[in-house]
Amino acid sequence: MKTALTLEALQVIDAIERKGSFAAAATVLHRVPSALSYTVQKLEQDLGVTLFRKEGRRAVLTTAGRHLVERGRQLLQAADTLAADTRQIATGWEPQLRIAIDTAVALGDVLPAIAALYDQQPAIEVTLTTEVLGGTWEALLEDRVDLVVGGIEEMPRHKGLRCEPWQTIRHVFVAAPGHPVCQAPQPLTQDTIKAHRAVIIRDTSRNNAPLSRGILNPQQFIEVPDMAAKVEAQRQGLGVGYVPLASVTQAITSGALVELSVEEQRAPETTFLGWRSTYRGRALSFLIDTLRLPEAHAG
Amino acid sequence: MKTALTLEALQVIDAIERKGSFAAAATVLHRVPSALSYTVQKLEQDLGVTLFRKEGRRAVLTTAGRHLVERGRQLLQAADTLAADTRQIATGWEPQLRIAIDTAVALGDVLPAIAALYDQQPAIEVTLTTEVLGGTWEALLEDRVDLVVGGIEEMPRHKGLRCEPWQTIRHVFVAAPGHPVCQAPQPLTQDTIKAHRAVIIRDTSRNNAPLSRGILNPQQFIEVPDMAAKVEAQRQGLGVGYVPLASVTQAITSGALVELSVEEQRAPETTFLGWRSTYRGRALSFLIDTLRLPEAHAG
DNA sequence: CTAATCCTTTCAATTATTTTGATTAATGAA
């Protein structure tokens, strides 16, 4: 499988197409027309395809030639990007960083760190995704992301992965003010809670066994895709459940939701940062360091 | 913007990575180790990046080098594909063909032609999409497809596009057997029809003014995405409307839908084939010829 | 510990490829 193509030949036919003639292309490429003629003939021979036919005194692309030029430009573009990315990696800064944020994390706790990263390295491409429960770790295991922010529970043991505690999240039990559970005597017992429909977040992970999250089974429930949907569902009285305090402080002060005390207080939950230990670029290191420091580690 | 990369250098580092050493790679490449050493050093110099560092007596990729190899393989793959596609185009057969089929067309009328094409040219990649009303022509105009099958109404005049009549479709007015419209005296008048909710297909085209399709405005309607959904909606009694006879013959014989006669019979509709006249490859020509001939031009 | 083996690199000589510049032939414009 030898590749007849060369990037240099693609550049040549690209220039010819853009400038409209061998002569003009030779000028911009700082070469002499016969050199281009040579390159094109060699390419045509290697490929076994006629790329230009003479029409009057100028050469014009054949259908195959046009296809080669158009796709070839994408190839050249990709080659340039690859070269640039490689150079950037050599400086220690990765060209892009993929981050999975657990839906329980307040985005406002993460964005300042990313802003600081942009200050350091404006060219870096950051991709954020939000995941639920096991979804963050799964994304890391499958190498779909480089960093997990706010992963719940200790990460699955796996060599090549590292994690460390990050924030502590306090969960509160809330319901809409008109919801029948508000009539029950507080602190609520487990039995009282189980008598009402729960709003739970559907685990985005598919392969790993879903983490059953504080919901005892016989309870009725409605599944929603993320934390914002859960809060909204509870506001509308569709169900009840625990949510991170930070995600509902406004709703509580405005009266849209009320916090209810419960008998068995749910323990504050530790969330984690996780990444691959095999290679840590400067952007990843910077982001981890930034996330470690300034947070008040909101309870 | 000169590209320091060459595909040949990418092949060299790929072979080194796969075989684990310069010496082994040299063997498979039918060259001498020092030649590879030379190529790699030139690449490192052009790129300004160290790709290999010596570890013991063998050379091992740096982080940047690993990135270059991994992405480089995709580039090599793309280059090979491009070369192969170019060669295939030179034979007159395009490497792939994109076809938009109007949702009113019975797929069974089109698939035999595609099967025949596969017989001729097994390597060709065929992509089918179904579109609604203006959607087929829009896809052709925007160069998202190479062939429109069953486009409704004359194609928008546009230079570089060609179309010709294909099938004639007879539409019948149907409703679920329990639907109130079945109690009305036949043939149905326009006023009777307008008194019931219509099921209409949402136009997939965005830019062009949507074709208003036989629905006089004050009528209630429900919009559905395609013909299959329309038939299903009418089966379930959600509404009434005209559908191509071919799409409901089974439903009528089984009694799931009943055909109702109407006062102003809807004229049989001509559907069209459309393509770009600028370049017609052999696969496209073959398919057009095949579609032209064998159909009974179902009414 | 020593010798043998494997590996990569270096270097000068050789070989292959690419570029050049002059020339030709063909085309279209004045």
Place this chain on the structure above:
DNA sequence: TTCATTAATCAAAATAATTGAAAGGATTAG
């Protein structure tokens, strides 16, 4: 017709790639 412009051709010159021998480390076997 004449002039300017274009691409193709060709031999010579310039450049680049390949080779093989030799050197220098680093494991491995004995």
